[in-house]
Amino acid sequence: MFRPLLPVLLLLAPILASCGENATSDIAVNDVWARASVTDTGAAYARIENRGGADDTLIEALSPVAERVEIHDMTMEGMVMKMRKLDALPVEAGETVTLAPGGKHIMLIGLHGPIEEGASVPLTLVFEKAGRIETEAPVRAAGQGGR
Numbered sequence: 001m002f003r004p005l006l007p008v009l010l011l012l013a014p015i016l017a018s019c020g021e022n023a024t025s026d027i028a029v030n031d032v033w034a035r036a037s038v039t040d041t042g043a044a045y046a047r048i049e050n051r052g053g054a055d056d057t058l059i060e061a062l063s064p065v066a067e068r069v070e071i072h073d074m075t076m077e078g079m080v081m082k083m084r085k086l087d088a089l090p091v092e093a094g095e096t097v098t099l100a101p102g103g104k105h106i107m108l109i110g111l112h113g114p115i116e117e118g119a120s121v122p123l124t125l126v127f128e129k130a131g132r133i134e135t136e137a138p139v140r141a142a143g144q145g146g147r
């Protein structure tokens with residue numbers, strides 16, 4: 001079910017990606033990507049920019065490729081890096097929040113299939129004020145930047 005979808009998703013990617021830049025929205029989601037995974041979990045990253053004058057909050061992330069999608073942060077507990085689930089991720093007015101390996105990320109839990117380099121993963125970010133922003137996350141190799 002994964003493979004036949006791939007060419008279609010690749011064709012749609014530039015169109016869908018441009019939807020992230022919604023003219024009516026103060027929130028811009030850029031540099032979206034997902035880490036290739038052969039296990040049942042994966043991660044996606046992005047740069048979220050609030051160009052408006054009001055604070056907003058990322059309250060939910062959705063993707064059809066996973067059973068469950070969570071917003072996570074990484075923190076050091078002593079000498080150990082630990083992941084922690086966030087109920088919401090504030091993006092204050094004029095601020096840019098970067099989700100990147102080693103920091104905040106979108107966790108894809110219970111993947112329905114492997115996420116392969118060159119594919120892309122549909123990812124919807126839901127904001128309190130800006131609402132739903134649909135994006136496509138191109139998949140990059142697991143080695144890039146680590147986790």
Ligand SMILES: [Cu+2]
Pocket residue numbers: 072073083084105106107
């Ligand atoms: Cu995580």
